[in-house]
Amino acid sequence: MKALKRLFDFPYYQLENYPLKKALVTKYNGEWKSLSTQDYIDKANALSRGLIKLGVKPNDKIAVISTNNRTEWNIVDIGVMQIGAQNVPIYPNISEDEYAYVLNHSESTHCFVSDNDVLQKVLKIKDEVKSLKTVYTFDEISSAQNWQEVLDLGQDESLQDEVQKRMDAVNENDLATLIYTSGTTGRPKGVMLSHKNISSNAINSATRLPLDYGNAKALSFLPACHVYERMLLYMYQYSGVSIYFAESLDTISENLKEVKPEVMSAVPRVLEKVYDKIIATGTELSGIKKALFFWAVDLGLKYEPYKANGWWYEVKLSLARKLIFSKWEEALGGNLEVVASGSLALQPRLARIFNAAGIKVMEGYGLTETSPVIAVNDQRNRGFKIGTVGKPIPETEVKIADDGEILVKESQVMLGYYKDPEKTKEVLKNGYFHTGDIGEIDTEGFLKITDRKKEMFKTSGGKYIAPQIIENKVKQSRFIEQIMVVGEGQKMPATFIQPNFEFLEEWAKRKHIDYKDRSELIKHQKVIDRYQEEIDFYNQGFGKWEKIKRFELTKDEWSIEAGHLTPTLKLKRKEIKELYKDLFEKIYGSQS
Incomplete structure (x- = not known):
């Protein structure tokens, strides 16, 4: 039986134990297209041979940036790692400046991207990244080099002995990937994970998976560049689960009905x-x-x-x-x-x-x-x-x-x-x-x-405030989309609130509230009074020092692109406080 010590062993383990006709399934132009376990391995080997022809050496870094999960991502992942190189997955929705930072810090030599939007962002900063030689696209884009070129280079099967030699040289404790955290403060850090780190996690996590191995389907839609979904992809391969890749976040409902999966992450x-x-x-x-x-x-x-x-x-x-x-x-x-x-x-x-x-x-x-x-x-x-x-x-x-x-x-x-x-x-x-x-x-x-630990703070009265506990409680309100508790060093805690505008606007319509735009809506006294009712209700569950004394509504929808959230949807507290420093002054001006 194939030993499971390195991440690229997982497809081979699946081939031996649960060979699937539909190992990886992606929807292209309205049609679901699948790869068998054997096809998956064959393409990964072709990619490995192509990369060797391009001069990729062990410990070279290969970046992958994709706006959606897809079969190609997994082929590149295995093809890169089994020649001793490392996959550097990058979030597609970070800024061009962050692209440049990660590509430079990792010294990536080649980059695979999903589509034209990502390609254009990479091309804008390519000259700033001296190590970067070539950018390949998964989608067919005129004037761009397509990843098929690498697969075509790998049709020379005489290089398979070199692939095997490199596979044999990889140890389970060797570096497998660099994953750059989407940190809430400062530059992202490159987390070094070994083959053993992730493979052991996949195998041990599988003990909590109540599925019929070899006879289940998964719907994958959380970004594969995030270690959580990526680990699950290996766990699914280990468990003989067919992986279907959702088209996008917007199509999840439709894809769920089409695929009828037994498991998904969220x-x-x-x-x-x-x-x-x-x-x-x-x-x-x-x-x-x-x-x-x-x-x-x-x-x-x-x-x-x-x-x-x-x-x-x-x-x-x-x-x-x-x-x-x-x-x-x-x-x-x-x-x-x-x-x-x-x-x-x-x-x-x-x-x-x-x-x-x-x-x-x-x-x-x-x-x-x-x-x-x-x-x-x-x-x-x-x-x-x-x-x-x-x-x-x-x-x-x-x-x-x-x-x-x-x-x-x-x-x-x-x-x-x-x-x-x-x-x-x-x-x-x-x-x-x-x-x-x-x-x-x-x-x-x-x-x-x-x-x-780093998000807890003290008020000027010396009382500790745990913001996440308060935020998670108050976010149960259907009126509230996002909320951030502030008040470090101040007399009392307060919050910035991003309304659930879809719900709020429907409520305002029923209450016959007239307004021109969202800026005017959030300043309407009936709206402010209604949000005060919500705060008063949830305040009942908090200690006297934890109760929210003031709040301010924001007209913006908090997003990754606008700098409110990390790619994993965590609050970027420092940035939010800076974005709404006028509201902070409005709340605490006389105390600050």
Whole structure:
């Protein structure tokens, strides 16, 4: 049996254990086109031979930038790594300046891009990157060099012995990839992950995957440049899962119905959007249908796993699933066995309502530096507890430091930060990786995350504020799309709020509020009063020192492009505070 020590071993392991006719499936011009496991390996080998002909050497860095997940990404990934080079995946939606930084810092020699938009961004800064020789595109673009040229170069099979020689020379502890964090502050750091880091994480994470190996489909849409989705791609290959790549975030609903997957990954923001759309649909109902819908929702929001609510609750839940929740399942394809939620904290209400509906949303936790999974929930064997990120996966040691910081040790912990030994020393101490997250482990072994260590702050009265706890609670409001708590060194905490404009504008229409544009809408007294009601409601759950005393609404929709969010949708707190310094002064002007 093929040993699974290096990441490029995964397709070969699949060929030996679960050879698939549809290993990788991408939609081109409205038609799903698949590659078998054997085709996948053959193309990866051709790409490896082509790269060797281009002069790519072991430890060269090859950048890949794609606006969507696709078959080509995976072929390049395996083809690069099995000749001892490293894949440097880059987020497509970062700035040209950040493109230049990552390409220069990694000293990438070649770059594969998905489409013309990415190509143009790379070409604008190509002259700034002295190491970069050639840019290849996956899409056919006139005047651009296509990746097929590399595959064509690799048709010379006499080079396969050299490919095998290089494969044999790669050790599981060798560097496999550089993944640049989408950090909330400063320049991104190049996280060095070995083959063993990610392969062990994929194999150990698979123990939490309740699927029939060799007979399941996954829908992949979170960016493959993020270590979470990338690790899952290897895990799917290990488990014999056919991987279908969604066309885009906008087509997920359609793709779910077409593919009918058993598994998919998601981030909380996507699940929040799904939930909001479902609730909006229910709001449009009338009479007994509307009453039944919200009866089921109210029931679902009280859900506890393992029939903890008693037999009568389970009788009602069974009825709710038959009458209402079955339609939710159908909208998500009808076959979902598990939705793996990661990257950010999942609101407990979403875990409750989706699991009540029979859609098994399992929250996990990890970081790029831990390849990424540290812990994850699992409905089997009583391994699921709402409000936690589950128990640590096998071969993972987790302990809580005296100050509450989560420390991790074992095979998934990174080699370090590329060209940055000082920052590496800051987080790798005494054999443990210091996550920067604050958490606790309960008596049953479940891990709970409470906040980011660096994001906690003190008010001028010396009281600690944990902003994520407040933000995650208040974001349950349908009026609120994004929220950031501020107030370090000030008398009290306050917030900047980006309204859910779709919901707010619908509400304003029902209330007969006249306005010219969003700037005028957010200043309307009825709107401000309504948001105050929301804040007052959620403030009831906070201590006196934590209560939000002031808020300001923003007219902008917070986005990656505008600098509010990282590519993984985390708040860029420093940048947001700078963008809204006028609102900060409005709140704290007399105190600052």
